[in-house]
Amino acid sequence: MSVDERRLEIIKILQNNKKPISGKILADRFAVSRQIIVKDISILKASGFGIDSTNRGYKLITRDKIEWIVKVKHKKEDIKDELNTIVDCGANIKDVFIKHDLYGMIKKDLSIKSRNGVSLFIKNMDDALPLLDLTEEVHYHTIEACSMEIIDKVLVKLKDKGYLIE
Secondary structure, three states, X not given: OOHHHHHHHXXXXXXXXXXXXXXXXXXXXXXXXXXXXXXXXXXXXXXXXXXXXXXXXXXXXXXXXXEEEEEEEOOHHHHHHHHHHHHHOOOEEEEEEEEEOOOEEEEEXXXXXXXXXXXXXXXXXXXXXXXXXXXXXXXXXXXXXXXXXXXXXXXXXXXXXXXXXX
C-alpha cells in the first residue's frame, strides 16, 4: 500500500466511525509507527481535510454538512454528466484530487453547488488537461451534503452510471 493509499484509507476509516480512532489503532491497522500516523494526519490536515486531534484519537470535524470522498472513473467526455449527477442529488462538489505515482496527491478546490457551477467549470476547462488524464481516468471528489441520505443517493446514481469505484 502506498503512502497516498494509506492516507485515503485513514480518511475512509474516520468517515465510517463517529468516535475518535487512536493513533495506535491506525498504526496497528497499517503496520506503521504511531509517528507515521501523526505525519499522515498532519499532511491530510494541511491538504484541507477537517480532522480533529483529541485525547482519545482522531475524528473528522463535524460540520453542518457531511463530507464524503468518492472514487470514480470515467472518460473526459463524461465529466459534465458526473458533476451534474452529484449536484442534481443535492450535494456539493468540494474538490477533485488524484494520487499521482510521481507527484503524490494533487488536489484542486472546485466548490461546485449547481448545474450553473458545472457549466462554468466545463466552460473554463477549454482545452485544459483534466486530472483524470494523469491517472487512467481514476480520480476522487470530496462531496458534501446536509444528510447521509443525499450522500447515499449520490453513491447509488454514480454506481448506476458506472462511474463509482467501490
